[in-house]
Amino acid sequence: MNAVANPPHLRVEGLTKTFGPVIANSDVSFQVERGEILCLLGENGAGKSTLSSCLYGFYQADKGRIFYEGKEVEFHSPRDAIACGIGMVHQHFVLVTPMSVIENIVLGTHEHGWALGVEEAERRVRDLCGRYDIDLDLDAKIWQLSVGEQQWVEIVKALYLGAELLILDEPTAVLTPQESDKLFRIIRRMTGDGLSIIMISHKLNEVMQSDHVAVLRRGKIVDTVRTADVTKEDLTSMMVGRPVMLQAEREDMEPGETILEVAGLRVRNDKDQHAVKGMSFKVHAHEILGIAGVSGNGQNELFEALMGVRDTDSGQIWLHGEDVTHQNPRQMVEHGIGYIPDDRFRAGLVGSFSVAENTILGLQKNPRFSDGPLLNFRRILNFANEAIKRFGIVTPGPHARTDTLSGGNAQKIILAREFWSASCCILANQPTRGLDVGVIEYVHQMLLEKRRDGFAIVLASEELEDILALSDRIAVVFKGEIMGVFRSDEVDIQKLGLLMAGQRDAAAQSDGKPYVKVV
Amino acid sequence: MSDLFQQTILVSMFAAMLRIAAPLMLASIGELVVQRSGIWFLGVEGSMLMSAFAAYTAALSSGSMYVGLLAAVLTGIAVHLSMAIAAVTFKINQFVTGLGINLLASGLTLFLYRESLKSYGSGNIPTVDPFETVAIPGLSRIPVLGEILFDQHLFTYFAFLMVFVAWYFLYRTRYGLELRSLGENPKALDTKGLSVSRRQYAALAFGGFMAGLAGAVLVLALTDRFVPGMTGGRGWLAIVIIIAGNWKPVPIMLAVLVFAFLEAFQLQAQGVGLQIPYQLLLALPYIVAIIAMMGIRVRSEQPAHLGVPYHRE
Numbered sequence: 017m018n019a020v021a022n023p024p025h026l027r028v029e030g031l032t033k034t035f036g037p038v039i040a041n042s043d044v045s046f047q048v049e050r051g052e053i054l055c056l057l058g059e060n061g062a063g064k065s066t067l068s069s070c071l072y073g074f075y076q077a078d079k080g081r082i083f084y085e086g087k088e089v090e091f092h093s094p095r096d097a098i099a100c101g102i103g104m105v106h107q108h109f110v111l112v113t114p115m116s117v118i119e120n121i122v123l124g125t126h127e128h129g130w131a132l133g134v135e136e137a138e139r140r141v142r143d144l145c146g147r148y149d150i151d152l153d154l155d156a157k158i159w160q161l162s163v164g165e166q167q168w169v170e171i172v173k174a175l176y177l178g179a180e181l182l183i184l185d186e187p188t189a190v191l192t193p194q195e196s197d198k199l200f201r202i203i204r205r206m207t208g209d210g211l212s213i214i215m216i217s218h219k220l221n222e223v224m225q226s227d228h229v230a231v232l233r234r235g236k237i238v239d240t241v242r243t244a245d246v247t248k249e250d251l252t253s254m255m256v257g258r259p260v261m262l263q264a265e266r267e268d269m270e271p272g273e274t275i276l277e278v279a280g281l282r283v284r285n286d287k288d289q290h291a292v293k294g295m296s297f298k299v300h301a302h303e304i305l306g307i308a309g310v311s312g313n314g315q316n317e318l319f320e321a322l323m324g325v326r327d328t329d330s331g332q333i334w335l336h337g338e339d340v341t342h343q344n345p346r347q348m349v350e351h352g353i354g355y356i357p358d359d360r361f362r363a364g365l366v367g368s369f370s371v372a373e374n375t376i377l378g379l380q381k382n383p384r385f386s387d388g389p390l391l392n393f394r395r396i397l398n399f400a401n402e403a404i405k406r407f408g409i410v411t412p413g414p415h416a417r418t419d420t421l422s423g424g425n426a427q428k429i430i431l432a433r434e435f436w437s438a439s440c441c442i443l444a445n446q447p448t449r450g451l452d453v454g455v456i457e458y459v460h461q462m463l464l465e466k467r468r469d470g471f472a473i474v475l476a477s478e479e480l481e482d483i484l485a486l487s488d489r490i491a492v493v494f495k496g497e498i499m500g501v502f503r504s505d506e507v508d509i510q511k512l513g514l515l516m517a518g519q520r521d522a523a524a525q526s527d528g529k530p531y532v533k534v535v
Numbered sequence: 536m537s538d539l540f541q542q543t544i545l546v547s548m549f550a551a552m553l554r555i556a557a558p559l560m561l562a563s564i565g566e567l568v569v570q571r572s573g574i575w576f577l578g579v580e581g582s583m584l585m586s587a588f589a590a591y592t593a594a595l596s597s598g599s600m601y602v603g604l605l606a607a608v609l610t611g612i613a614v615h616l617s618m619a620i621a622a623v624t625f626k627i628n629q630f631v632t633g634l635g636i637n638l639l640a641s642g643l644t645l646f647l648y649r650e651s652l653k654s655y656g657s658g659n660i661p662t663v664d665p666f667e668t669v670a671i672p673g674l675s676r677i678p679v680l681g682e683i684l685f686d687q688h689l690f691t692y693f694a695f696l697m698v699f700v701a702w703y704f705l706y707r708t709r710y711g712l713e714l715r716s717l718g719e720n721p722k723a724l725d726t727k728g729l730s731v732s733r734r735q736y737a738a739l740a741f742g743g744f745m746a747g748l749a750g751a752v753l754v755l756a757l758t759d760r761f762v763p764g765m766t767g768g769r770g771w772l773a774i775v776i777i778i779a780g781n782w783k784p785v786p787i788m789l790a791v792l793v794f795a796f797l798e799a800f801q802l803q804a805q806g807v808g809l810q811i812p813y814q815l816l817l818a819l820p821y822i823v824a825i826i827a828m829m830g831i832r833v834r835s836e837q838p839a840h841l842g843v844p845y846h847r848e
Contacts, residue, residue, distance in 0.1 A: 074726065074847065095728025110726050112719045113839070115712075122709070123716055124727035130708045177727070 023086030025050040025181055025212045026071070026102075031080030033066055040066035042235045044080070048181065048228075053203065053213040055223045055243070057255055058232030059452045060423065064216045065107070067232070068183045071214070072104040073097040084181075103179025105170040107186040107216075111158045118154040121173050137176075144175050147209075148202050163310065164195040181212045188222055190310060193480065193513035200225050218255075220248040221481075231255055256453050266464060266486060272301030274337075275472035276322075276441050281331035283314075283321040291317035293496040294331065299441070299472040304463065306487030306504065307476035308512050311446070314496035315476045316358060319445040322474070323355045324348045335441070349378060354438025356430055358446040358476075360423070364430045367419030371411050372400035374418050374429050379437055403432035408458075424455035431462055442466055442473045448482065460486060480509050494518040542679070548803045549683045553691055554757060556795035558583070558749040560694035562773040563780075563787050564701050565745025569615075570777060571705065572738035573718040574622055575842035577633025579746055580770025581640030582614040586750025588644040591761035592651065594663045594754070603663065604751050611747020612740050614640070619739040623732045626844035637770075645763045662759040666690075688756045690748065695788070697745070702784040714738060718838025721845040731845050746770070768821065775824045782836040790827075794820050 024047040033041040041063045048054045056064045069075040071082065073091030082089050084100050091097045094104075111120050122137045138154055145152055150168050158166060167187065174182055184203075188196035200222070203213055217223050223243070230240040231254045238254055253259045276299040285291035291314045299305045307315055320326035322333060324345040332341045335351050343351075357363035365374050376385045376396055385396050400414035407428040411421055418426060427447070434442065444463065448456040463486060467473055477483050483490055484504055492499040492515040499515040500523075514523040562579050569576045589610035594603025614636060621632040655661055668686050675685035705711040713734060716723050721731045749769070754761055772794055780787030801816040809816075 072726075073728070093728045094726055098728055104726065106726065110720060110722045112716045112723050114719060114836075115716070119712055120723070123712055124724055124729045126709055128709070130710060132707055132709060132712065 022050070023083070024048060025085060026214075027083040027086075028071070029081045029083070031067070031070060031077045031082070033063075033070055033075060033077045039235050041070070041077070044232075044235075044237050046230045046237060046240055048212050048214055050212055051207045051210050052228065053207060053215055053226040055226035055229045056214060056216045056232060057218065057223050057229050057251060059218060059255055060450050061234075061452075062232040062255075063235040064232055065185060068104065068185055068214065068216055071097070072102060072183060074104075098177050098179070101178060101180040102183065103174025103177060103181070104183040105167070105174060105185060105187060107189060109163075109166050109170050111166060111169060113159040114157060116155050116157055117152055117161075117169050120158060120169060121154075121176050125177070141172060141176060144172055148205055150202065163190040163312070164192070167191065167199070180210070181214065182206070183214045183216070185216045186218075187215060188217070188219065189478070192310060192516045193509055194517060196222065219479075220251060223251060224248065233257060252453060260453050260457060266488075267468075269302045269467065269488075271303040271488065272470060274298050274300050275335065276474070277334040277337075278322070279332050279334075281318070281321060281333065282329040283317045283326055284329055285317050290329070291496050292321065295493075295496075295498050296331075297491055297498065297501060299474055301440075301470045301472055302467055303488045304467055304473040304475055304486050306483035306490040307474065307493055308480060308483045308490050309476070309493035309516050311358075311478055313493045313516075315445060315493060317496075318493075319355070319357070319443050319474075319476065322348075322443055323353065345378075349437060352437075352439030352441060354434030354442045356427075356434055356442070356444040356447045358449060360426055360430055361419070365418050365426055367417070369418055370415050371404070371409070371418055371421070371429060372396050372414035375400045375403050375414075375433050377433065379433065382437075399436075403429070403436075407432045424451045427451060427455065427459065431459065435462065435466065438466075438471070440471060442471055444473065444475045446476055446478065448477065448479070456482075480512055484509065484512075492516055499523075544803065544807070546679060546682050548799050550686070551802060552792070552795045552799035553683065553687055555798045556791050557688065557691040557694045558752040558757070559769055559772060559776065559795060560698065560788065560791045561690070561745045561749040561752065562770060563776045563791055564694070564697050564784065565742040565749070566773050567701065567777055567780075567782065567784065567787060568714065568738050568745075569742035570782065570841055571714050571718045571838060572735045573721060573838055573840045573843070573845070574618070574735055574739065575629050575633070576615070576618050576622075576739070576742065577630060577774065578614065578618055578636030578640070578770075579742075579773050580766055580768065581637035582611050582743060582746040583750040583753070583766045583770050584640045584644050584764070585614050586611040586747040587754045587765060588647065588750075588761050589747075590751040590754045591663065592647075595661055600663065600666060600755055603755055604748075607751035607754075608744055608747035611745070611750060612743035615739040615743025615746065616736070619736045622844065623735045623739075626846070629842050629844070641764060644761075648761060648763050660760060663755060665759045666756045688752070690752045690756055693748075698784050698788045705784065715838075718840055721840055722847075725845070725847065772820065772824060775828060778837075779827050779831055781831075782838065794824070797823055 027047040029045050031041055031044040044067060046054070056067065058064045066075065070077045073094045073096050076092065082091070089100055112123065118134055118138055118141065121141055122134060127133070141154060150172060152165065152168055152172065158169065161169070171182070187199060191199065207213060215226060223229055226243050228240060229243050229251060231238045231251065233255060279296045281292055281295045282290055283292035295318060297305065309315060317326060321328050324343050324347065328341060332339060334340065340348065340351060361367050366377065369377070376399065380386055380391060385399070386392055397414055403409065404411060404414065409425050409428045411425060418429065442463070448459050451459065460482070463473060463475065475483070475486060487504045489501055490504050490507060490512065491501045492512055494516060495518065499518065499520060511523050562583060566576065566579050586607040590603040590607035593606030594600050618632055618636060621627045622629045666688055668688050671685040675681045705715060713724060713729065717731065717734055725731050753765055776787055776790040776794065779790040797820040801819050804811065804816055805813050
């Protein structure tokens with residue numbers, strides 16, 4: 017039979033990997049045929065990244081066998097996997113940023129002994145790029161490249177080492193829709209050349225472009241299916257283990273009075289460069305303003321400035337018509353602003369504090385939680401218990417250390433705290449990043465509930481579909497500027513994608529209308 | 536005062552500058568390679584001091600200067616490798632380890648020195664017979680310049696040569712590229728299946744070789760004996776010099792020359808009896824170092840992963 021003549025490109029049998037008491041992968045088996053795209057789909061913590069690290073020799077599996085083209089192989093280090101023909105593109109790129117593209121590509125190879133011998137390498141890399149229509153400036157330094165271009169460097173780096181099976185870990189997490197379309201076009205050309213792809217993802221739109229999907233849940237493969245045979249909804253319920261409502265319902269609502277207004281805001285980043293270059297917008301009661309953009313285009317600095325964590329260079333911020341520019345975070349909290357930061361364990365919680373302490377973090381001076389200089393633990397515990405119940409926080413109790421909680425439960429602590437203290441405005445920066453589908457659904461519902469209550473909400477997200485579903489209006493940011501503000505029912509994902517890449521002209525042509533900046 | 540007299544003073548001051556520069560340069564280039572590999576080793580001072588003591592003891596007991604030199608180099612490598620074991624293998628805090636090595640070195644050398652004094656008998660401190668300067672035939676005959684540049688110790692020529700060797704290695708070889716990557720993003724090497732720790736051990740061994748030479752120069756060329764604490768902050772100055780030189784070989788060489796000039800000037804000024812308190816003159820290089828540290832804002836070449844132990848995750 018055919019299958020005997022052509023063994024699968026890669027076959028994994030009964031792979032198990034544990035970290036102490038934590039089982040990351042348990043008895044995982046699957047195979048990839050030559051020239052196909054296999055997608056590993058699963059929620060956070062389902063074991064996708066551990067599995068790929070085992071395939072790349074970065075971790076050693078406790079049990080299980082790996083067959084490459086029918087031959088059993090053992091990977092003690094990435095070197096063995098590379099020698100075999102496996103290449104990996106990590107979700108967080110491993111590039112040396114002050115060095116050039118070509119230096120990153122040749123790093124660690126020694127075909128010329130000690131000599132740098134970059135010229136010949138450049139010829140080979142140019143051939144590779146030419147074959148797949150990849151446009152790269154080989155002498156540019158990595159820090160000068162966009163994240164999309166850095167992704168190409170990673171892919172070329174793997175191909176240069178002779179990879180025939182590429183593992184792509186969340187390859188489109190940081191790409192605009194157009195960039196990810198291009199990625200898939202090129203990946204298809206590679207599979208046409210006989211390369212195989214293992215793609216790790218939780219984004220259903222991309223998963224649908226694969227040939228087979230292996231669904232992982234809690235470290236185990238639940239099922240492996242042909243992509244053509246299933247729908248997105250099927251895959252979601254396989255991944256979560258129960259049916260999930262994919263999109264929250266946003267009811268129509270008339271926006272109320274202006275709550276937050278920003279004019280000509282300029283903010284510097286930690287490197288003292290302007291990260292926000294003159295942003296202006298208004299947010300009204302009963303309204304969610306979505307901030308769409310690839311991360312790193314000024315979103316974090318904008319949110320920190322609005323919250324008073326980062327001082328503004330120029331421009332003004334009004335809350336209910338009152339000038340609140342240059343006020344400190346305490347004053348902003350007292351004005352009734354709630355803040356959900358993008359990195360919850362860095363800016364939203366103290367990992368070594370208890371759940372109860374984190375539910376009142378920053379509110380310790382509130383008379384509800386303290387008597388003069390002393391904390392009132394009875395009332396704090398009552399509050400924490402209430403929050404645990406109301407938000408369904410899974411924890412051994414209010415005294416548990418917060419860093420033992422999952423990302424979703426940690427996020428619920430922040431929601432409980434900020435929703436309690438906020439009275440008019442919520443600033444939510446990537447509130448669902450890294451969360452499971454069930455929790456995402458919950459966060460969205462909570463935001464919509466606050467919208468119903470008359471809050472003004474600013475929501476930044478990398479997931480365009482979330483932005484489109486939740487927002488009343490969408491502001492697209494690129495390199496610290498607002499490229500345009502649109503009603504969410506008047507704009508499509510293509511146009512948003514072009515603007516996220518800074519291509520105003522192309523975006524204007526995409527629907528034949530010159531774009532109008534509606535502030 | 537005659538012109539000739541002034542010229543003689545200047546010639547001897549600049550020649551002294553180069554002589555003084557040698558141990559600083561050796562230690563700085565060694566530490567540059569260590570820091571480029573991502574390790575912030577604060578124990579240069581201790582490593583130099585131990586090497587200086589080893590050079591003295593070995594040269595005395597064997598009667599051979601070359602044995603002294605070898606002992607110094609081996610001691611430097613051993614001290615640096617103890618840092619490698621602590622910081623690379625066991626991933627102990629690099630600052631604490633470096634400081635610990637310095638404390639250990641100053642205490643241990645003082646103790647051993649006092650012990651050895653007992654055997655020499657009091658008031659009778661033996662000296663070594665230091666290396667002579669080597670005049671380069673022809674070149675050293677050039678008036679003024681020849682006397683300054685080409686009548687130096689072999690160590691001095693070697694120290695300056697190493698600046699350019701280091702530059703060539705860092706920027707023109709594959710291994711240099713790897714070393715620079717190590718300090719910026721060690722994972723980039725690890726994911727290509729290349730050992731991070733092996734390369735950091737190698738970098739520290741080289742740093743130890745250079746610190747060992749620097750310690751040897753103090754005893755076997757610049758003076759003729761060991762004195763407790765004789766490194767006098769030169770190991771610390773090497774770290775300041777690397778920051779001032781923005782982690783690049785040639786700017787580091789210039790920074791070394793500035794500090795060596797201040798030291799030479801200070802010696803000369805004391806010699807001719809300038810009416811400045813000598814304590815102030817002694818402190819001059821260090822005052823300038825503090826001002827330089829406060830003034831230097833450009834740290835663009837500082838390795839991004841400097842001082843952070845590498846873990847796979």
